[in-house]
Amino acid sequence: MTDPIFWHRLQFGFTAAYHYLFPQLSMGLALFIVILKLLARRTGKESYRDAARFWIRIFGINFAVGVVTGIPMEFQFGTNWARFSERTGGLIGQTLAMEGMFAFFLESSFLALLLWGEERFGRKLHDLAAWALFVGSWLSGYFIIATNAFMQHPVGHRIALDGTFQVANFLAFLFNPWAIVEYVHNMVASVVTASFVVTAVGAYYTLRDSFPEQAKIYLRTGVLVGLAASMLVAFPTGDQQGKMVAKHQPTALAAMEGRWNSGSWAELNLIGQPDVRNRRLDNPIRMPGLLSFIAYGSFNSNVKGLSEFPTDTWPPNIELLYYSFHIMVGLGTIFIAIMAFAALMLWRDRLQKIRWLLWVLMLAFPFPYIATAAGWMTTELGRQPWLVYGLLRTADGTSHLVHSGQTVFTSLGFAGLFVVLGFLFLYLVMREIVHGPEAHATASAEK
Amino acid sequence: MEMLWFWMVSVMVAIYSALDGFDFGAGIMHHFVARNDPERRQVLAAIGPLWDGNEVWLLAAGGSLFLAFPKVLAAGFSGYYLAMFMVVWTLLLRGISIEFRSHVSDRMWRAFWDVTFTFASVLLPILLGAALGNVVRGVPLDESGYFNIPLFTHFGTENPVGILDWYTVLMGVFVLVTVANHGALFLGWKTEGPVHDRACRMALPLSVMTAVLGGLATLATGKVNPDIYANLPHAPLAWAGLSIFLLGLVTIFWGQLRHRVGVAFAGSLAFIVGILAATAGSVFPVMLKSSLAPAFSLTAYNSAVSAQGLWTGLKWWLFGFPLAVGYVIFLFRLHRGKVKASADGKGY
Numbered sequence: 001m002t003d004p005i006f007w008h009r010l011q012f013g014f015t016a017a018y019h020y021l022f023p024q025l026s027m028g029l030a031l032f033i034v035i036l037k038l039l040a041r042r043t044g045k046e047s048y049r050d051a052a053r054f055w056i057r058i059f060g061i062n063f064a065v066g067v068v069t070g071i072p073m074e075f076q077f078g079t080n081w082a083r084f085s086e087r088t089g090g091l092i093g094q095t096l097a098m099e100g101m102f103a104f105f106l107e108s109s110f111l112a113l114l115l116w117g118e119e120r121f122g123r124k125l126h127d128l129a130a131w132a133l134f135v136g137s138w139l140s141g142y143f144i145i146a147t148n149a150f151m152q153h154p155v156g157h158r159i160a161l162d163g164t165f166q167v168a169n170f171l172a173f174l175f176n177p178w179a180i181v182e183y184v185h186n187m188v189a190s191v192v193t194a195s196f197v198v199t200a201v202g203a204y205y206t207l208r209d210s211f212p213e214q215a216k217i218y219l220r221t222g223v224l225v226g227l228a229a230s231m232l233v234a235f236p237t238g239d240q241q242g243k244m245v246a247k248h249q250p251t252a253l254a255a256m257e258g259r260w261n262s263g264s265w266a267e268l269n270l271i272g273q274p275d276v277r278n279r280r281l282d283n284p285i286r287m288p289g290l291l292s293f294i295a296y297g298s299f300n301s302n303v304k305g306l307s308e309f310p311t312d313t314w315p316p317n318i319e320l321l322y323y324s325f326h327i328m329v330g331l332g333t334i335f336i337a338i339m340a341f342a343a344l345m346l347w348r349d350r351l352q353k354i355r356w357l358l359w360v361l362m363l364a365f366p367f368p369y370i371a372t373a374a375g376w377m378t379t380e381l382g383r384q385p386w387l388v389y390g391l392l393r394t395a396d397g398t399s400h401l402v403h404s405g406q407t408v409f410t411s412l413g414f415a416g417l418f419v420v421l422g423f424l425f426l427y428l429v430m431r432e433i434v435h436g437p438e439a440h441a442t443a444s445a446e447k
Numbered sequence: 448m449e450m451l452w453f454w455m456v457s458v459m460v461a462i463y464s465a466l467d468g469f470d471f472g473a474g475i476m477h478h479f480v481a482r483n484d485p486e487r488r489q490v491l492a493a494i495g496p497l498w499d500g501n502e503v504w505l506l507a508a509g510g511s512l513f514l515a516f517p518k519v520l521a522a523g524f525s526g527y528y529l530a531m532f533m534v535v536w537t538l539l540l541r542g543i544s545i546e547f548r549s550h551v552s553d554r555m556w557r558a559f560w561d562v563t564f565t566f567a568s569v570l571l572p573i574l575l576g577a578a579l580g581n582v583v584r585g586v587p588l589d590e591s592g593y594f595n596i597p598l599f600t601h602f603g604t605e606n607p608v609g610i611l612d613w614y615t616v617l618m619g620v621f622v623l624v625t626v627a628n629h630g631a632l633f634l635g636w637k638t639e640g641p642v643h644d645r646a647c648r649m650a651l652p653l654s655v656m657t658a659v660l661g662g663l664a665t666l667a668t669g670k671v672n673p674d675i676y677a678n679l680p681h682a683p684l685a686w687a688g689l690s691i692f693l694l695g696l697v698t699i700f701w702g703q704l705r706h707r708v709g710v711a712f713a714g715s716l717a718f719i720v721g722i723l724a725a726t727a728g729s730v731f732p733v734m735l736k737s738s739l740a741p742a743f744s745l746t747a748y749n750s751a752v753s754a755q756g757l758w759t760g761l762k763w764w765l766f767g768f769p770l771a772v773g774y775v776i777f778l779f780r781l782h783r784g785k786v787k788a789s790a791d792g793k794g795y
Contacts, residue, residue: 064546067499068539072532074506077513078524079531082593085524089517090752094760097510101767104503109774112496113781116795121781164517166753399525401595410532417536421543428550 007407008080008398011414013380015072017373018418022066024372027141027187028194029059030134035221037130051217052130053118054437055198059133060115061428063107065421072414080407084387084397090166091157091173092147099143107136141190142183149179152379153248154388165388181244182379185237188229189375192335193368195226199342200365201433203358214437216352219361223346227339234332239294245382246295246303249389252382254306255318256325257291266291266303274322279307315384324377331371338364448757450732452515453747454684455764457727459511461720463504464575465629466775468719469712470498472630474541474568475623478561480634480645484554487561489788491545491795493637496782498545500774502538507771514760518592518750519734526586526594527578530610534574541567549795569623576622580615583726584608584671585736588743592750604671606738614671621660628653629715632699635708639785647708654699654711657718661696672736675729685728692721 033052040048074096077085085093110132118126150157156173157165167173202218205211246253253259258274258281259266268291272284289299296303306314315321342361345351352358383389387397477490513520524531544564548557587594587606599609602616611619631653634646669676679685698714730736734750737743751757 060546061550064543068542071502071506071538071542072535074509075524075531075535078520079528080525082521082525085513086517086521086592089513089520090756093510093514093517093520093752094756097507097514097760098763098767100503100507100510101764101771104506105500105771105774108499108503109778111499116496160753164752167756167759170759399521399528399593399595401593402525402528403595406528409529413532413536417539421539424543424547428547431551 002404004400004402004404004407005395005398007404007411008402009394011407011411012073012076012080013377014411015069015076015414015418017376019066019069019073020372020376021369022062022069023137023141024190024193024369025197026059026063026066027137027190028192029055029062029197030130030137031191032194032198032221032225033059033130034134035225036217037127039221041127047213047217050437051214054214054432056114056130057432058429060111061425061432063111063133065425069418069421080399080402081387081397082399082402084392087163087392087397088150088165088388090164091150094167094170095143095147095150095174099140103136103140103143106132107140110136138187141187142179145183145186146174146176146179148379149176149182151386151388152182152383153178153244154391159391165391178244178248181237181240185233185241186372186375188232188237189368189372191225191229192233193372195222195229195339196335196361196365196368198222199226200362203362204433205436206352207355207358207362211436219351220346223339223342223351223361226335227343230332230335230339234336238329238332242294243296249382250304251306251309251313252315252321253295254304254309255315255321256378256382257303258318258322259291259303259305260307261305262302262308263305264292264300264302265289266295266301268294269326271326274319276318313385315381317381317384321378321381324374324381328371328374328378331367331374335364335368335371448754448761449515449747449751451761452511452751452757453731453734454727455768456508456511456515457723459504459508461723461727463501463508464723465716465719466501466504467498468572468626468629469633470494470501470630471568471572472626472628472632473634474564474630475572475627476630476634476646476649478565479649480631480642482641484557485788486640486642487557488549488795489638489640489642489786490634491548493634493786495545495795497778499542500778502542504771511760511764515752515757516734516745516747516750517752519745522588522593522745523735526588526596527581527610528595529598530574530578534571534578537567537570537574541571545795572623572626573616573619576619577611577615579622579726580618581610582735583618583668583675583730584612584614585738585744587739588735588737588745589739590743592743592745608738614667617660617667618664621657621664624653624656624660625715625719628657628699629712629719632703632708632712632715636712637786638788640788642788643785647703647706650708650711651703654703657699658696661722675726678729682728682731684731685725688721688724688726688728690721691717692725695719695721 033055036048036052036055040052110129113121113125114129114133117129150173153176155176156169158168160166198218199222202215202222205215206219257269258272260279265288267286267288269281270285270287272281275282292301292303293299295301338360342351342357345354345357385394386392387394473490473494477487481487481490540563544560544567548560584604586596597609599611600607602612604612604614628650631646631650635643635650638646695714695717699711699718702708702711702714732747733744734747735745
């Protein structure tokens with residue numbers, strides 16, 4: 001607890017996990033807003049515009065918190081991870097600067113227009129603003145993922161004599177195969193989050209018998225988009241991500257599955273508790289051969305266990321990594337089941353009548369947040385003990401002159417600020433939801 | 448190439464300061480120029496659609512520094528550790544003050560965010576001014592290329608220095624008054640009614656204070672870092688910066704005396720850009736001066752990435768920068784005209 005690296009990692013992990021609660025909804029909701037606008041355009045129905053307006057209000061609050069919690073992250077590269085920044089800035093500086101240039105300017109220029117400008121500047125410009133925020137936030141996601149992908153699977157670089165990483169092949173770096181797979185997986189996951197949120201509000205209004213027309217729209221779009229996204233998150237994107245880890249980070253795969261010994265017919269552990277000291281998995285419930293199949297496409301492929309690797313290349317927190325991975329996969333599976341059943345009921349026109357299902361849909365919205373956090377923890381814990389996989393150790397990337405007295409102080413500061421920010425955010429969003437969508441043209445029909 | 452990137456980063460820092468400066472200024476001034484809720488909302492509506500884009504210039508400048516001179520970013524950010532977090536937290540507070548205030552039409556809610564908005568808007572320019580002061584004064588960079596200094600020590604400019612000493616605090620106050628003046632002129636230009644009148648009335652004394660503090664800061668800089676003025680004869684770009692700076696100062700007064708506050712605001716933009724250009728021109732190629740030995744200073748040449756990296760960045764930068772400038776022009780055109788105080792609840 002007095003180890004400076006512990007505090008650097010805790011602070012970055014905490015602030016990144018907290019920050020990402022917001023962008024995932026922003027990116028997913030931006031897609032929903034564009035979909036609602038397209039539906040409004042095709043059907044000419046004002047109710048879709050009302051729906052878009054309602055979600056734009058939520059988007060505005062969410063986006064603001066995303067921005068203010070994201071700015072610290074840009075600084076933390078330099079403040080807490082100075083030696084990492086110094087050595088890899090030649091590459092990751094490119095993507096981070098491009099994010100500012102190509103994504104942030106676009107988003108910030110159209111944000112106020114989207115939030116306040118519909119009446120003043122007209123429908124066309126307002127629709128354009130919705131597209132701008134969608135494109136901007138999804139671009140922003142790509143640049144961050146490309147940065148992360150370099151840490152996971154460094155390509156396109158050369159290491160100079162002084163140990164710094166320099167650009168060798170920029171396009172190979174920018175379009176890192178790891179980045180493409182990770183990006184698609186991450187973006188569909190953000191759509192899962194948004195669709196669960198949209199569905200939850202629809203379910204809430206239906207259960208309360210308020211805003212029936214709006215509730216119907218939220219349930220329909222939420223469940224349909226949610227089913228598609230939940231399936232895509234698992235297959236093919238999650239599957240491809242898994243194969244990528246198996247190929248390039250075998251230690252991470254072994255630790256994610258609590259696998260100690262190598263062998264063919266590797267089993268997938270559904271449940272079990274890793275006992276790192278005795279190198280075994282307690283109370284396992286396992287599916288023989290499935291891990292081999294998932295990782296390499298055939299049941300008798302050999303999947304290496306941790307024993308085959310030197311212990312100083314093991315991820316240091318195997319327990320947390322194991323649980324993060326299993327929580328992500330377990331929740332992802334449940335999401336498909338919930339959304340598939342809801343879609344079936346929607347198709348048979350019974351969704352609005354099954355109250356227990358509406359309760360489930362209403363209460364389910366926090367779980368995609370947990371799943372995405374668990375997913376990111378799997379990625380980042382699996383990368384350990386490296387900052388740049390295989391090339392730069394985490395211990396060699398910190399700001400070595402910054403002492404724990406400074407990092408503990410700033411970590412506590414973030415904790416305090418973010419708790420307050422969280423309460424304010426929940427208060428404002430709850431207010432909007434309770435207040436409900438305002439029917440613009442059809443004010444009397446809804447109330 | 449290194450020199451080109453030095454100037455690209457400097458230009459972005461200058462644009463950031465000139466643009467976000469008027470948001471800070473509006474934040475500093477709003478308690479004085481706006482006396483009731485419609486007037487407060489008028490001030491917020493004047494900067495509301497612009498502030499977020501302005502702040503992106505900080506991130507874009509930081510990103511460019513990161514990609515071209517990662518050593519400077521690494522040493523500077525980790526060295527000024529606590530001050531950096533104060534900047535980050537204050538930026539956070541300012542952002543939510545602007546964005547959250549309008550959501551609830553409760554007097555206490557709004558009064559609370561008004562105070563946090565002012566607090567953040569006052570603290571940020573002082574911190575950023577102190578940061579500029581630190582760059583001029585120098586820091587104890589050793590042969591490893593790193594340093595780490597506390598917020599303050601004995602408030603002197605000799606080692607062991609802190610981030611705050613008499614010189615950097617003076618720079619902080621100078622920047623505070625400069626952006627307050629900048630904000631007052633912006634509000635005078637951008638609003639009408641009582642807010643406009645008060646902003647114009649308060650701008651002139653602020654302009655006088657800016658000029659006086661500017662003179663003091665210039666004298667103090669000569670004392671703290673005499674090299675800067677010794678470099679001047681060989682730094683044509685610094686002369687250009689100085690001329691813009693002086694021209695801006697004259698325009699600030701000329702515009703106000705002629706009751707053309709828009710012209711005065713333009714002068715203030717030039718004043719801010721000029722100061723930074725003059726500073727950048729006279730410190731070049733040093734980006735972070737070592738107070739231990741000149742050889743330990745981080746310069747554009749010893750801290751840049753490979754030439755290939757700089758080329759790669761330049762290729763997309765030449766496309767991205769005009770795009771970013773285009774957004775600024777688009778935004779200012781879209782929100783052109785004067786902002787009125789309105790009693791209805793729409794917008795900010």
